[in-house]
Amino acid sequence: MSYKKPDNKDLEAMIGIVGKNYATANDAICASYLSKSVMGLEAQIPDIVIRPKYPEEIRKILVYCSQEKIPVSPISGGLSGGFACPLIRPGGVVLDLSRMDRIIEIDTENRIAIIEPGVTLGQLWAYMHKHTPEYCPPIPDGAPPSSTVMGDAIDRGFSLVTSSMGPQGDIFMCAEVVIPRGDILYTGSWALPTAKPFYKYGIGPDLWSTLMGSQGTMGVITKVAIKIFPHPEHKTVVVWGMSNPQDMQNLTWQIGNQEFGIAHHCVMVQGGNYPLVMTRWPKEKVPHDYEFYKEIGFSKWWMNFEVWAQTQEELEYTEKRIDEFAKKFMESKECKDPKSIKKQELHPKQIASRLKKPNKIAIPYGYWEAGFLFITWYTPWKDCAEFAEMYTKVLEDHGIAPVMWIASVERCRQAICMPIICFDSTKQEDFEKVQEINRITTEYSIKRGWLNYRPDPYIHAPMMYSQAGTYLKYLREVKKMFDPNFIMHPGRLMLP
Amino acid sequence: MERLEVMKKELYRCIHCKACKFTYSGDPSRDGVGEHKGVLYEGMVPSCPSGLEYGWESFWNAGRMWIARCILEGDLEFSENVRDTIMQCITCGMCEVQCENKVPCVDIIESLRAACYFSGVPLIEKHELVSKFVVERNNPYGGDKDKRFEWVKENGLEEYLDKKGAKIAYYVGCTASYRQINIAVATCKIFKRLGIDFALVTKEVCCGSPFFRIGRTDISQDLMNTNLELFKKYEMVLFSCAGCYRTFTVDYPKWIKKELPFKTNHAFELISDMVKDGKIKFKENPELRGKVVTYHDPCHTGRHFFIDAQRKIIDESKNLIFDLRKINKWKEEWFEKPRIIIRALPGVKFKEMYRIHENSFCCGAGGGVRAGYPDFSLKTASLRLDEAEAVGADIMLTECPFCWRNLDDANTMFNHGIPVYGILELIDKYDLIAD
Numbered sequence: 016m017s018y019k020k021p022d023n024k025d026l027e028a029m030i031g032i033v034g035k036n037y038a039t040a041n042d043a044i045c046a047s048y049l050s051k052s053v054m055g056l057e058a059q060i061p062d063i064v065i066r067p068k069y070p071e072e073i074r075k076i077l078v079y080c081s082q083e084k085i086p087v088s089p090i091s092g093g094l095s096g097g098f099a100c101p102l103i104r105p106g107g108v109v110l111d112l113s114r115m116d117r118i119i120e121i122d123t124e125n126r127i128a129i130i131e132p133g134v135t136l137g138q139l140w141a142y143m144h145k146h147t148p149e150y151c152p153p154i155p156d157g158a159p160p161s162s163t164v165m166g167d168a169i170d171r172g173f174s175l176v177t178s179s180m181g182p183q184g185d186i187f188m189c190a191e192v193v194i195p196r197g198d199i200l201y202t203g204s205w206a207l208p209t210a211k212p213f214y215k216y217g218i219g220p221d222l223w224s225t226l227m228g229s230q231g232t233m234g235v236i237t238k239v240a241i242k243i244f245p246h247p248e249h250k251t252v253v254v255w256g257m258s259n260p261q262d263m264q265n266l267t268w269q270i271g272n273q274e275f276g277i278a279h280h281c282v283m284v285q286g287g288n289y290p291l292v293m294t295r296w297p298k299e300k301v302p303h304d305y306e307f308y309k310e311i312g313f314s315k316w317w318m319n320f321e322v323w324a325q326t327q328e329e330l331e332y333t334e335k336r337i338d339e340f341a342k343k344f345m346e347s348k349e350c351k352d353p354k355s356i357k358k359q360e361l362h363p364k365q366i367a368s369r370l371k372k373p374n375k376i377a378i379p380y381g382y383w384e385a386g387f388l389f390i391t392w393y394t395p396w397k398d399c400a401e402f403a404e405m406y407t408k409v410l411e412d413h414g415i416a417p418v419m420w421i422a423s424v425e426r427c428r429q430a431i432c433m434p435i436i437c438f439d440s441t442k443q444e445d446f447e448k449v450q451e452i453n454r455i456t457t458e459y460s461i462k463r464g465w466l467n468y469r470p471d472p473y474i475h476a477p478m479m480y481s482q483a484g485t486y487l488k489y490l491r492e493v494k495k496m497f498d499p500n501f502i503m504h505p506g507r508l509m510l511p
Numbered sequence: 512m513e514r515l516e517v518m519k520k521e522l523y524r525c526i527h528c529k530a531c532k533f534t535y536s537g538d539p540s541r542d543g544v545g546e547h548k549g550v551l552y553e554g555m556v557p558s559c560p561s562g563l564e565y566g567w568e569s570f571w572n573a574g575r576m577w578i579a580r581c582i583l584e585g586d587l588e589f590s591e592n593v594r595d596t597i598m599q600c601i602t603c604g605m606c607e608v609q610c611e612n613k614v615p616c617v618d619i620i621e622s623l624r625a626a627c628y629f630s631g632v633p634l635i636e637k638h639e640l641v642s643k644f645v646v647e648r649n650n651p652y653g654g655d656k657d658k659r660f661e662w663v664k665e666n667g668l669e670e671y672l673d674k675k676g677a678k679i680a681y682y683v684g685c686t687a688s689y690r691q692i693n694i695a696v697a698t699c700k701i702f703k704r705l706g707i708d709f710a711l712v713t714k715e716v717c718c719g720s721p722f723f724r725i726g727r728t729d730i731s732q733d734l735m736n737t738n739l740e741l742f743k744k745y746e747m748v749l750f751s752c753a754g755c756y757r758t759f760t761v762d763y764p765k766w767i768k769k770e771l772p773f774k775t776n777h778a779f780e781l782i783s784d785m786v787k788d789g790k791i792k793f794k795e796n797p798e799l800r801g802k803v804v805t806y807h808d809p810c811h812t813g814r815h816f817f818i819d820a821q822r823k824i825i826d827e828s829k830n831l832i833f834d835l836r837k838i839n840k841w842k843e844e845w846f847e848k849p850r851i852i853i854r855a856l857p858g859v860k861f862k863e864m865y866r867i868h869e870n871s872f873c874c875g876a877g878g879g880v881r882a883g884y885p886d887f888s889l890k891t892a893s894l895r896l897d898e899a900e901a902v903g904a905d906i907m908l909t910e911c912p913f914c915w916r917n918l919d920d921a922n923t924m925f926n927h928g929i930p931v932y933g934i935l936e937l938i939d940k941y942d943l944i945a946d
Contacts, residue, residue, distance in 0.1 A: 043569055043587065046578050047569035047575065049577045049580070137536070137555035141539065144539070144540050144553060145546075159529060160533050160539065160555050161529035161532040296832060371537075378526065381611075385520045385523035441520050
């Protein structure tokens with residue numbers, strides 16, 4: 016597929032649509048949108064950046080670009096959540112959706128928020144904290160405050176209630192999507208002009224799912240209705256530590272497998288290993304030996320159970336039951352190292368810090384050296400320990416700190432496994448090392464049937480799709496239906 | 512370019528997460544003061560004046576960091592486009608204190624500007640003019656260099672001109688010498704009243720702050736060397752200007768790569784310590800009774816000192832997990848200093864704005880922006896005054912003549928009705944020191 020590099024005539028056309036203050040080919044401005052970190056190391060500088068305000072402007076832009084075969088990559092916020100640079104040359108047009116930042120409605124009766132794509136986590140959190148404190152938005156834990164709610168959800172991120180309610184993608188109810196063939200599509204119950212956004216699957220076979228998980232490879236989402244959740248007053252964090260990932264996996268499964276009651280109260284179940292703590296600081300400024308972390312109270316591995324409850328009684332009951340499960344697990348044959356299983360007592364300040372949302376917990380891994388990459392895989396819950404062992408070994412073999420974060424999705428139905436590769440992005444050899452790690456681990460993971468989330472377009476995506484040819488064939492057909500000239504975010508997801 | 516290269520590893524810590532877009536980026540549920548003029552002062556609030564003004568990614572800090580990276584990697588060349596983007600940053604450092612990866616954003620911007628200038632891209636016209644003025648007249652305002660201390664005679668303070676035997680010098684700075692003379696006079700009068708034996712050094716030249724900020728590091732180093740030669744005989748140098756104080760205390764040691772030959776102190780620190788020790792007592796003035804007073808932390812004495820102190824603690828630390836508390840302790844004590852004075856003033860009600868301490872919103876004057884982009888600068892000052900309005904302030908205090916100037920101009924231009932004073936100026940004007 017060949018694309019056109021936009022020229023002055025194209026810029027003039029864009030200015031004609033959005034006005035001269037909101038379309039530019041200024042090279043410094045275009046360069047400022049570049050990002051090679053966290054979610055992917057490959058990116059191009061766009062040739063034009065446009066900051067539209069209205070769906071109709073986007074519709075006209077997409078129709079024009081489709082006609083001219085100019086690539087378009089929409090971005091809505093920060094990393095992670097809706098920040099997707101162009102992947103191919105020419106970079107084409109970036110649609111910066113940050114001006115579309117209206118919180119249109121918070122409907123507590125139907126537990127829905129209607130927002131535009133530029134609404135940030137910090138913005139929505141502050142708004143609801145002030146105006147509807149009894150409800151909270153489904154923001155991701157760990158994504159920076161300037162990521163967007165829509166951006167995180169379209170990537171199927173991990174929200175503050177994912178361990179209980181399912182992946183972030185499941186919070187969508189309805190959407191307004193501008194597609195390159197020039198239509199504005201309404202999904203879910205919004206497909207009927209008179210309907211409220213109360214039903215995700217709408218009036219027939221669901222089109223919405225084909226738009227998900229793509230960072231804008233099919234169209235531009237301009238409005239969404241998302242679920243909001245009660246924000247109960249009674250919360251705590253219960254932490255159980257252990258010496259190995261198997262015990263972490265199996266103890267957590269015991270609780271998630273309950274499905275009802277306490278499993279639902281554990282809104283966020285996430286853990287990892289002690290390098291998760293160590294690599295949040297500069298490499299030369301903290302001890303590397305586990306003994307130090309042991310002394311300050313960290314087990315080699317641990318699992319946090321963040322519990323939300325409507326009453327103190329419910330909260331205490333849940334904590335008591337988690338402790339009972341842990342004690343029972345220690346006595347079971349399944350437990351590899353019973354002596355290492357212990358409850359970590361948290362200071363109230365530590366609990367408050369872990370309950371804080373949105374937070375900056377995922378950011379400081381750049382401080383260890385100079386840059387990092389999140390690689391994320393979904394596995395069946397009972398495979399997460401194997402994944403962790405495999406990945407941490409590969410990291411260590413390459414001289415990289417073995418940082419592993421694992422969380423439960425929907426009561427241990429899946430695990431989201433995220434090794435954090437902390438490396439020195441000033442060094443070319445480190446980039447090469449990261450790519451080699453990616454290749455080795457992807458080969459292993461695909462054989463095991465694990466799925467990469469937000470795949471790297473040069474390693475994860477080709478390796479995965481090469482195993483799923485029929486699926487890719489139909490994905491291309493779906494893409495062609497929405498985007499006949501394949502202008503939306505080309506390169507991502509092997510499309511075209 | 513060399514300085515930018517030196518900071519490459521620190522620059523590459525920026526992951527473009529854009530947490531720096533928010534004030535209180537680590538405090539999402541912070542209770543605020545509600546909504547005022549369309550801004551919700553609750554939780555996180557957008558942080559960057561230039562990002563707010565212009566919107567494009569290049570005007571937010573993270574975008575500028577990636578411009579710097581593109582320059583280093585050869586993906587972008589210096590040009591007037593680059594200059595116009597990086598120059599419209601107030602270098603307030605709000606972004607830097609939000610950054611979990613401790614990217615030295617202000618130093619990077621300043622180095623980028625210097626590299627841009629020395630690559631052959633001319634300064635904007637207004638910056639050329641102030642550069643010309645300072646070279647010819649030792650001050651960026653174009654004032655006659657022989658009239659720098661004219662205000663001394665008018666206020667009966669001649670005894671302090673190059674006073675022999677004094678071990679303390681008061682560095683007045685250009686803004687208080689040529690524009691906010693009220694600040695210089697009030698400072699001298701208070702020093703006099705407190706019996707401080709000090710000298711005014713008649714040959715002092717601009718501290719160089721504006722030129723460190725806009726990238727003319729050649730000019731700023733010449734000025735620095737002149738001042739260091741002039742002041743080296745004193746044990747302590749006092750300041751009333753946040754920018755000059757920052758430049759002497761933070762920039763000079765960085766450039767000369769050693770400690771200064773004298774101690775530095777801002778007047779508010781001196782007075783604060785005296786209040787704390789019970790050496791100064793204040794009396795009430797009926798004109799101020801019941802007035803709501805708020806305080807604007809100047810970036811140069813507030814956030815920039817915090818950043819510098821934090822960096823030193825990190826550099827010296829062998830285990831940062833433990834030393835984090837040292838940083839927090841330093842911060843709490845530092846930001847309390849001006850507040851100790853204000854809380855001790857009887858009769859006035861002290862009410863904080865929403866964004867304070869290291870999260871204080873800038874007045875808009877710094878980084879060469881007031882000279883180069885006055886409309887943007889004044890709009891920023893007006894946003895700060897909006898914040899004072901939101902808490903019902905009658906008076907805004909600060910401790911920097913440059914902030915004073917910008918805030919006061921915006922107060923007049925945008926009809927906020929909130930007079931601005933320096934803390935020492937208020938004390939002098941209303942005769943608040945008890946006998």
